[in-house]
Amino acid sequence: MTESLLALVASWGAYAVALSAFLSCLLVPIPTALVMLAGGAFAAAGDLSLAGVLAAGWGGAVLGDQTGYRIGRSFGPAIERLASRRQKAEATYTRARGMVAKKGGQAVFLSTWALAPLGPYVNFAAGAGGLGAMRFTLWDAAGEAIWVGFYVLMGYQFSTGITELASLLSDAAGFVVAAAAASVLGFVLVRRLREHPRE
Amino acid sequence: MAAFWRRNRLLVLAFAIVLGLAVFFGVGAIRKARDFDVAKEQPIAAWMTPRFVSHSWDVPREAMMDILRLEEGGRGRVTLEELAEEKGLTVEAYIGEIEAGIAAFRAAQGK
Numbered sequence: 001m002t003e004s005l006l007a008l009v010a011s012w013g014a015y016a017v018a019l020s021a022f023l024s025c026l027l028v029p030i031p032t033a034l035v036m037l038a039g040g041a042f043a044a045a046g047d048l049s050l051a052g053v054l055a056a057g058w059g060g061a062v063l064g065d066q067t068g069y070r071i072g073r074s075f076g077p078a079i080e081r082l083a084s085r086r087q088k089a090e091a092t093y094t095r096a097r098g099m100v101a102k103k104g105g106q107a108v109f110l111s112t113w114a115l116a117p118l119g120p121y122v123n124f125a126a127g128a129g130g131l132g133a134m135r136f137t138l139w140d141a142a143g144e145a146i147w148v149g150f151y152v153l154m155g156y157q158f159s160t161g162i163t164e165l166a167s168l169l170s171d172a173a174g175f176v177v178a179a180a181a182a183s184v185l186g187f188v189l190v191r192r193l194r195e196h197p198r199e
Numbered sequence: 200m201a202a203f204w205r206r207n208r209l210l211v212l213a214f215a216i217v218l219g220l221a222v223f224f225g226v227g228a229i230r231k232a233r234d235f236d237v238a239k240e241q242p243i244a245a246w247m248t249p250r251f252v253s254h255s256w257d258v259p260r261e262a263m264m265d266i267l268r269l270e271e272g273g274r275g276r277v278t279l280e281e282l283a284e285e286k287g288l289t290v291e292a293y294i295g296e297i298e299a300g301i302a303a304f305r306a307a308q309g310k
Contacts, residue, residue: 010276045251189211
């Protein structure tokens with residue numbers, strides 16, 4: 001899998017980088033981090049242009065996120081109709097929309113790089129929850145620049161060890177997401193313990 | 200405490216699972232970071248291009264072209280697998296040839 005993916009980057013160059021970035025934003029399970037690293041490594045070897053790889057990765061990721069966002073947006077009214085059937089669901093839905101409106105931009109930003117595995121879901125939620133297109137695009141484009149820049153430049157710098165580096169970074173990304181989830185759940189648990197201290 | 204557990208069983212379980220995952224990935228990342236060695240050459244593989252091998256093994260381009268038995272000329276990116284096929288070799292045999300060639304080049308350089 002890894003080998004044929006790398007061969008694909010060698011043959012298709014920046015197109016492979018753009019396509020993989022695009023598809024991974026839409027939940028297609030491609031190890032895009034490895035593809036970005038490989039793009040950077042081939043640039044270091046002189047096979048690809050560094051600017052080209054950066055632009056391709058960024059462009060592909062931004063387009064992919066936009067697509068996810070549009071899909072979410074087209075589902076928005078249907079979700080609202082479903083939610084309005086029950087009072088409790090409607091309240092939850094209204095609260096969720098309020099949160100998206102308030103913190104959606106920052107959430108999109110973080111979901112493109114720090115919490116990248118959550119990206120596709122956040123794009124969909126941002127669209128469905130009614131985050132403005134301009135705000136979504138600006139936060140998303142800024143975040144993707146960080147994500148793509150980080151991986152491509154790491155590949156450029158450490159071109160001789162990209163497969164090991166990919167596995168290291170994948171563990172590191174997993175750690176960040178798991179640690180973030182643990183913090184959120186831990187916070188909720190502590191709050192519940194305090195609410196019912198005698199139980 | 201028992202009532203708390205009954206009421207929040209799922210939440211506690213989910214917390215334990217993500218905490219376990221965080222430890223698992225964290226330990227993996229630290230171990231891999233410790234073993235990561237930039238100076239080490241990557242074993243030559245079918246997906247690599249001539250330039251990539253030349254860059255990774257620090258062999259000048261001209262010497263690399265000799266080792267690969269390639270004519271200098273403007274070819275696009277091409278993998279070792281494709282080159283081996285053109286030469287009617289298995290990619291393993293071609294890689295063996297390249298490794299021997301690099302060793303010979305280094306010996307000649309007195310490295």
